[in-house]
Amino acid sequence: MSIPDLSLCMIVKNEARHLERCLSSVAGLVAEIIIADTGSADNSVEIALEYGARVLNIPWEGNFAKARNLALRQASCSWILVLDADEAASGWRAEVLNKLLGEQQVHGYFLPFIHYVGKAAGGEYVTDNVCRLFRNDERIVFQGSIHEEAASSIWAIPGGNIAYAALPIRHYGYLDAELRRKDKTSRNLQLIHAALQLDPASIPLLYALGTEHYQQGEYGAAADILLPLLKTVPSGSGYLPDIYLKTAYALQASGRPEEAGTVFEAGLRLFPDFTDLLESYAGLLLEKGDLEKPYRLLKKALQSGDTSQRYPSSTGSGTSRTGFVMGLVCEKLLRYEEAADYWEQAIGYDPGHTAAWNEFVPLCLLAGEEQRLTALTRRTLQAWPPALAGRCVPAALNAHAHEWLAVLSSAPQLPASVQAILQVLPEMLRQPAESAAAPLERLLRDAPDQPPIHGYLWAWSCRSGNAAAAGKWLAHLAAFRPGVAAVHHRIWEESGGGPQPLRSTAEHRGAPAAQQRPSEHAGDIAAMQHLSEHADKPAPAQRLSTDQPGDPAPAQPLSFSDLSYAAQLLLQAGAWSSLLSLYRNTAPSLFQWCRLPQPLLRGLLQAPAPFREQWCSIHRNHAQQYGNAPASAAEWLLYAAVAASCGRVPCLDPAAENALRQSGSAAAAVALSCHKLLLAEEAFPGSAPSGRISWLLLVRTALRDGL
Incomplete structure (x- = not known):
């Protein structure tokens, strides 16, 4: 050639x-x-x-x-x-x-x-x-x-x-280091001002000046320069779309939303398929609390797709980024299935789109759509960044999503230490709790300073009811995570000598008798790699008050961070009795389940029926001790999800109902309506529609609403 x-x-x-x-x-x-x-x-x-x-x-x-x-x-x-x-x-x-x-x-x-x-x-x-x-x-x-x-x-x-x-x-x-090295902004402003002295009405120079202020985040100055240009720039100018975009955003960022809206509307009349303009206008309306119009704007942007051949654009406009934002809007509208569709679409454009995965993963797990999650993972896994694979492993373990975990286990991005633990899990699953810890002990001999393995062994000992072994592994674990000792104290000393066996409760007499074999997933990969980003920020360490009924003070401070760490270990190991003891002996003001990683809430619903029955009983006892109003709307919704999984209509006291009603949350409103339908169906079988509701997704929405 x-x-x-x-x-x-x-x-x-x-x-x-x-x-x-x-x-x-x-x-x-x-x-x-x-x-x-x-x-x-x-x-x-x-x-x-x-x-x-x-x-x-x-x-x-x-x-x-x-x-x-x-x-x-x-x-x-x-x-x-x-x-x-x-x-x-x-x-x-x-x-x-x-x-x-x-x-x-x-x-x-x-x-x-x-x-x-x-x-x-x-x-x-x-x-x-x-x-x-x-x-x-x-x-x-x-x-x-x-x-x-x-x-x-x-x-x-x-x-x-x-x-x-x-x-x-x-x-x-335009990379940060280059801008600093060359001091481009100072140089450009000097040249622009010198040229404007010779031609003060030059539209290209004024556009350049406004752009320099815009790029420096000086949005008020940028808006004052660019806004008048909209009346003077010829309609065929190639930079007119960019002036509309920059002007509208600068007005919005400088606290002039009404003017920004006017500019957005005018710009879209001229450039109706300008995806960055459509998406930015949707962002302005979302700040005002509107949802329906942003939904339409974003849908049009996705239909327009990548328009970078015609307009200035930015990363993912009309494709991955727009699809991600659309998913957020759909979830706010309680269109959960549609939200999942748009996040999957965003991932289709960019398989390593971490933000989209961070939303798609818990949504699928809470909705019980593990197969969908597994299929998408299988198609895209090779393109994942290492951090994404590391975050998904604890999500799969917390949710007891065995099929998805099997696919994740093959991820080449995982560190060798994580792969080694995941390789022994199948062997552990085939063995009774008393002897299943042997593969982990063999790993520990090869690498003795691995706190995660000590954590697994402690949780496994709790599951088997072996107090001596649990104390042994706690001694090793406490060197790295001293706060777990307070959790251990609540499980073994404040429960009358150890966890009590699972049993059915009177509250749930008549619940479905289907018994699930307890999951034997061991290990907290989140703790192993400190990658539990799905969890809320932990509460600061605090000592429980001694004047709360039924809640004696621990020997040392008990923090939510340590509770979260231990609860994940226990749930992943299937140490259900120990988990119940921990819940029973900890004040709900500290042990709030909805502050745990969202995938773990799906793991709760995967637990054996007796565990879920007793969990509901403890929740009701706590409500009676500390007042009828729920600690949070999300916490009551989680209780409703667990109760429904036992085939029971959740109890809703007047105070709790009033608290939900006053929250103003769409999730609370839907939950109250569904609760009435469940009551009607219970009283008059067949009299009310029995449509399926995903209580866990309402929990997620309530958490997003800050309830």
Whole structure:
């Protein structure tokens, strides 16, 4: 394939750290390289010469267009490509480029620029389309001392035509480190203000000035500059959509939401498929508490899809990011299935979309859709970042999602220590509780300083009722997690010598007799890797009051963080009796189940029926001791979920009902309505619709509402 008839023209000053990446990205794609150096003091010139460039030494006069045009006039090829040193062509092929350069009716091409922002390349970015590939024609020149552009000169040519070419350019100059190193903002503002003194009404310069303030987070100043431009910018200007977007957002961010809404509406009348504008307007309305209109706006944005060929854009607009936000809106509307669909769609665009997984995982687990979660995991697992795999393992263990855990266990992203524990779980599941700990003990011999394994062994000993073994492993565990000793004290000393066996309760006489074999999943992978991000922030350590009835003071402070750690261990190990003892002997003001990781709430419903019956009994006893009003609406909803799983209608005292009603939560309103239907069905079988309700999803919504 012949090298394209193309000249690369650049202006450079002290760009040694970037120049090689730029020049290597166009190797074999350009016939000549012309570099106008404006006074480099590093080895930029030497690097350019190594790539066969012709280097011109030109003075810097504070005018980017003038410097670029000097380089253009030295080009000898039929077409010119203009790059900066902190840019690089991405995935270009000579055969594609030759075809584009052969189009007789085209004078230039808009190229998609991917501007990385933030701390690291490859993360967040914004995009726009810039004309940097054009014919070598003396009428085509750059204009503007800063933020210079060549498109206007092409459009001024009779019949001048600029097409779009899917030849991406990656730009690294907006990364935080580069902005600090070059002090671009200070330099740009000096150049813009100097140019405005000569042409104070210049729309491109005012746009550039507003953009500089916008990028610095000076939204009030940006809005004051950009808002008047909306009345003066010609409708065909390529940067008009960006002015609408920046103006509306700047108004919103500077506390002028009504003006922002007006600008959003005006912009969408002109650009109805501009996905970033649609999504940003939805964000403004969501701040006001509206849901239905943002739902429609986001749906239109997803229908429009990726519009980066026509408008400036940012990471995931119209695709993964918009789908993620749409899922949040759907969940607020209690459209749980639809929310899951949109989060799955977002993951389809970006398999490693951590935020979408963080919502999709607990939603599927609480809804009992483990198969759906397993299928999506199987399709996308290879593309996951390591941290995501590490967070999903404890979620699967807490939920007793065995099928999903089997898929996760094959994740190559998991550390070897985690894989080793997951490899012994099948062997442990086949053995009785008394002897199942042997594989863990063998692992401990190979790596004695592993607190997670000590935690597993402590929980397994609690399950088997072996007080001596539990004390032994606690001694090891307490060196790393001393607060667990207080939890152990409540299980073994304050329960009359140890956990009591599971039994059916009078409260639930008549409940379904189906007995589930206790899960024997051991180990708290969350504790192992400190990756339990799904949990709420732990409460500060506190000593329980000694004047609360039925709740003697522990020998040492008991914190919610330690309760959460221990509860996960016990539930994963199937130590149901110990878990009940802990619940029974701890005040509900401290042991609030809804503050535990959400997947664990699904694990509760996977427990044996006698456990769930006694759990409900303890909940009711606590309510009687500490007052009828629930500690939180979410806590009562969880009780309703567990009671319903036992085939019982949950008890709702007047005070608790009043508290739910006054919460104003949609989840509470739905729960109250469903409770009445359950009462009607109980009194008059067949008289009321028996539609299925997912109480656990209402728990999740109540938690999101802060109840």
